[in-house]
Amino acid sequence: MPAEETNTRAWQIYGQRQLDRAYTPPIPDQLGWTPWAGIGPGAEVLGDVTGRRVLDIGSGAGHHAAHLAQAHGARVTGIELSPTQHERAVSTHANVDGAEFVQADVTEYLAVAEPFDAAYAIGTLAFIDPHRSLPALRDGLRPGAPVVLSLLHTDLNGRGPSTEVAPRAQMILLRDDPPLPTHMWVLAPQLWEDLLTEYGFRVEAIDLFPHPDESATVVQQLIRARRLPARPARVSSRPRSTRAPSAHAAVGVGAIVLSEQGILLGRHRLGTLELPGGTVEAGESFEETVVRELGEETGLIARPEDVKLLGTLVDHVEDILRVTVGALVHAWQGQSATQPDESVGDWAWYPLDHVPDGLFVCSAQILTAWCPDLPIDHPPAHFTAFAPATSPRTGPARRP
Numbered sequence: 142m143p144a145e146e147t148n149t150r151a152w153q154i155y156g157q158r159q160l161d162r163a164y165t166p167p168i169p170d171q172l173g174w175t176p177w178a179g180i181g182p183g184a185e186v187l188g189d190v191t192g193r194r195v196l197d198i199g200s201g202a203g204h205h206a207a208h209l210a211q212a213h214g215a216r217v218t219g220i221e222l223s224p225t226q227h228e229r230a231v232s233t234h235a236n237v238d239g240a241e242f243v244q245a246d247v248t249e250y251l252a253v254a255e256p257f258d259a260a261y262a263i264g265t266l267a268f269i270d271p272h273r274s275l276p277a278l279r280d281g282l283r284p285g286a287p288v289v290l291s292l293l294h295t296d297l298n299g300r301g302p303s304t305e306v307a308p309r310a311q312m313i314l315l316r317d318d319p320p321l322p323t324h325m326w327v328l329a330p331q332l333w334e335d336l337l338t339e340y341g342f343r344v345e346a347i348d349l350f351p352h353p354d355e356s357a358t359v360v361q362q363l364i365r366a367r368r369l370p371a372r373p374a375r376v377s378s379r380p381r382s383t384r385a386p387s388a389h390a391a392v393g394v395g396a397i398v399l400s401e402q403g404i405l406l407g408r409h410r411l412g413t414l415e416l417p418g419g420t421v422e423a424g425e426s427f428e429e430t431v432v433r434e435l436g437e438e439t440g441l442i443a444r445p446e447d448v449k450l451l452g453t454l455v456d457h458v459e460d461i462l463r464v465t466v467g468a469l470v471h472a473w474q475g476q477s478a479t480q481p482d483e484s485v486g487d488w489a490w491y492p493l494d495h496v497p498d499g500l501f502v503c504s505a506q507i508l509t510a511w512c513p514d515l516p517i518d519h520p521p522a523h524f525t526a527f528a529p530a531t532s533p534r535t536g537p538a539r540r541p
Contacts, residue, residue: 144270144308144324145268145269145270145324147322147323147324148268148269148323148324149222149223151313151321151322151323152222152223152225152226152268153223153224153225153226154225154321155223155225155226155313155315155321156223156224156225156226156227156228156229157225158315158318159202159225159229159315160225160228160229165202165204165229165232165233166202166204167204168204168207168208168211168234169204169205169208170208170212171183171184171208172184172205172208172209173263174186174263174289174291174350174361174363175291175350175361175363176264176361177350177352177353180350180353180361181348181350181361181363182363184208184209184212184213186287186289186363186365187209187259187261187287187289188259188287190209190213190214190215190258190259191213191214191215192214192215192216193215193216193258193259194215194216194218194255194257194258194259195209195215195216195217195218195257195258195259195260195261196217196218196220196251196257196259196260196261196281196282197209197217197218197219197220197260197261197262198220198247198260198261198262198265198266198274198278199220199221199222199247199262199263199264199265199266199268200219200220200221200226200230200242201221201226201229201230201265202226202229202230202233203219203229203230203231203233203234203240203242204234205219205263206218206219206230206234206237206240206242207234207237207240209240210237210238210239210240211237211238211239214239215239215259216239217239217240217241218241218242218243218254218257219240219241219242219243220243220245220247220250221242221243221244221245222244222245222246222247223244224244227242227243227244230242247269247274247277247278248269248273248274248277250281251277251278251280251281252277252280252281254281256280256281256282256283256286257281257282257283257286258282258283258286259282259286259287259288260278260281260282260286260287260288260289261288261289261290261291262289262290262291263291264291264292264293266290266292267292267293267325267326267327267328268323268324268325268326269326270306270308270326271306271326271328271333271336272306272336275336275337275339275340275342276340276341278340279340279341279342279368282368283368284368284369284370284371285367285368285370286367286368287365287366287367287368288342288365288366288367288368289363289364289365289366290333290363290364290366291361291362291363291364292327292328292333292361292362292363292364293325293327293359293360293361293362294327294330294349294360294361294362294442295327295358295359295360296309296311296325296327297311297312297359298358299357299358299359300327301329301436301437301440301480302327302328302329302330302332303326303327303328303329303332304328304329304331304332304433305332306326306328306332306336307326308324308325308326309324309325309326309327310322310323310324311323311324311325311327329433330347330349330362330364331425331429331432331433333347333362333364334347334364335424337364337366341368341369342366342367342368342369343366343367343369344364344365344366345365345366345367346363346364346365347362347363347364347365347444348362348363349361349362349363349442349444349474350362350363351442351474351475360442388461389460389461389462390461390462390463390464391420391458391461391462391463391464392420392421392464392465392466393418393419393420393421393430393463393464393465393466393503394418394419394421394427394430394431394434394465394466394467394468395415395416395417395418395465395466395467395468395503395504395507396416396417396418396431396434396435396448396468396469396470397416397451397467397468397469397470397507397508397511398416398417398435398439398441398470398473398477399469399470399471400490402490402492403490403491403492403493403495404416404490404491404493404496404508405417405439405477405488405489405490405491406488406489406491406497406500406504407438407439407477407479407485407486407487407488407489408485408486408487409484409485409501410484410485411484412499413499413500413501413504414497414499414500414501414504415485415500415501415503415504416501416503416504416507416508417431417434417435417438417439417441417485418431418434418438418465418503418504419434419437419438421466426445427448427450427466427468428445428446428448428450428468429445431443431445431448431468431470432444432445432447432448435470435473437480437483438480438483438485438486439477439478439480439488440475440476440477440478440480441470441473441474441475441476441477442473442474442475443470443472443473443474444472447470447471447472447473448468448469448470448471449468449469449470449471450466450467450468450527451466451467451468451469451507451510451511451526451527452466452467452510452524452525452526452527453465453466453467453524453525453527454466454467454503454506454507454510454522454523454524455522455523455525456502456506456520456521456522456523463503465503465506465507465522467506467507467510467511469511493512493515496508496515496516496517500517500519502519502520505517505518505519506519506520506522506524510524510526
């Protein structure tokens with residue numbers, strides 16, 4: 142069964158179970174973007190919505206729409222595909238001034254509706270193929286309209302986000318009822334940003350909110366974006382030919398993660414000890430590569446603004462030019478651990494005055510560029526600093 146059909150069936154069953162229990166969540170005192178009370182901002186991220194037409198995508202039981210209408214004076218339309226979820230909303234909130242509830246597919250509805258002034262989705266857009274939902278959302282919003290999306294960063298089992306636009310099998314649990322199979326698009330922040338940019342939005346902020354219980358691994362992400370105006374005609378460009386360029390350089394990053402215990406190193410399956418890092422992918426900034434590689438290899442969560450680039454190291458391996466960008470990660474979340482299917486694992490902290498033998502060449506070059514006093518031998522490389530290096534004695538700043 143296609144992913145979205147599976148999701149439609151799951152949410153219809155879910156809504157019916159809640160109807161059978163006669164359960165409707167209360168209207169909240171504050172709009173919450175995460176499943177955990179008091180974590181994250183409130184309705185202010187939508188801007189002033191007084192008198193404005195706001196779309197609630199996947200409005201479920203309708204309590205969020207009712208809150209925006211009552212507390213903020215918005216004119217909210219809750220769009221919900223599941224007839225049982227829609228029934229829950231209208232049976233409780235149909236008389237709330239400023240709130241209306243529509244049972245329809247959001248993409249079909251937006252194709253004929255008057256453009257909205259703002260839109261949001263709390264945990265729901267991940268159940269729709271973004272290649273279908275995002276262009277419809279663009280066409281259904283006026284230029285400059287904000288859109289706020291609350292999405293899982295890890296899945297419900299704590300597994301990290303995907304770097305491919307593909308759904309992932311998940312289960313919805315409700316008390317003692319049998320679990321409901323669904324498919325979710327649990328995507329990395331950079332991938333969401335790329336998709337939103339592709340479909341006519343400017344991403345203004347992406348925040349990650351971990352579970353308040355430090356032993357839990359679920360992380361929620363909050364994306365704030367804005368619908369761009371129609372693009373004016375632009376000057377064109379074109380490639381020289383249809384052939385791909387000849388490979389003549391390798392570009393990667395290496396990240397120094399420093400704690401009170403020292404620097405973080407992992408052991409490659411070929412035996413070398415090395416810093417977290419890897420190859421830069423097309424479309425990534427160096428900071429984004431550091432964040433992605435750190436998460437994929439160690440499980441630590443950082444943001445691009447937590448990364449300080451130190452400079453570039455240039456050397457040669459046979460006929461290939463190798464460019465390595467060194468970076469210092471000054472804030473992160475989580476505990477490092479060996480990740481499935483990664484070539485580097487067994488992560489451990491090593492004091493600066495007891496750096497072990499057997500370092501990978503690029504890691505050794507980065508460490509001595511950062512701290513020239515370290516007694517590390519390696520082949521020469523040309524280093525160009527981006528900014529004055531941070532003292533290795535400066536402690537880390539782990540985000541709460």
